[in-house]
Amino acid sequence: MCYIKSMGKEHEQKKDVHPKNTLAFALLVIAMISWFQSTPVIASETPPQPIPIFLYHHIRNVKERWSVSPSLFEEEVKYLFDYGYHSVAMDAYENAVQNHTELPKKPVVLTFDDGYEDMYTHALPILQKYGMVGTFYIITGFVGTNGFLTWDQLSEMQKAGMEIGGHTVHHVFLANLPMNMAKEEIEKCKSELEKHLGNKITSFAYPFNDHNKTVEKLVEQAGYTNAVIVDIHYGDDPTNPYSIPRITVGTGESMALFARGAEKGYAGINPSVQN
């Protein structure tokens, strides 16, 4: 922004050059152009590049909206790897946003909701093959039940560098619940994860994307430092750490759309959002 402003200022100065000094004026313009071309734009003066945060559910060979086949998932992860992206977990992302800690070049966040068993059988090996990490949001009341991850699998995933986040105890619509019940769903999920996994849980995802200011406050008060949503809806503030938008990746996504999401972040595939 400052780059453009300073160019405008120089342009105003050019008007003051006396017409008789045409040659000197031309030389001045050439010198100015070459100066601008050789002067790198200072990073802090450029608008921040939105960091893409992708959302997956199942990684499996089932034809339904929320399932991405392992082969397509591998194609997407390989794309990120080949194009020099570096995955970070949500806690690292939020730490960088809040505390200005450094992120690797071309950061990308891969998130996975619900804690299905195929996270362990399909997602994990592909992520590991390309040296990527992900954030997995777990419904603690479903852990170890049919089709969901077990505590041992979660522990193994965490040891492999994956981040485990909260997604309530029973996958409920939080905004519809009486406040004390919503509070319990949010807090108990965190304490159960911490008890079984032995480390602090800081990231949260709202089941069904159901959230409002009260729910966001409960998540903050429970000690989570960030919470992700599925999309930007009326009333959401994209700079709020408790309503961070994600790009949903579904069945049969084109690689062109995926690549655009990776390059531009959330705004790249949602034209209604500025920047």
Ligand SMILES: [Zn+2]
């Ligand atoms: Zn969910």
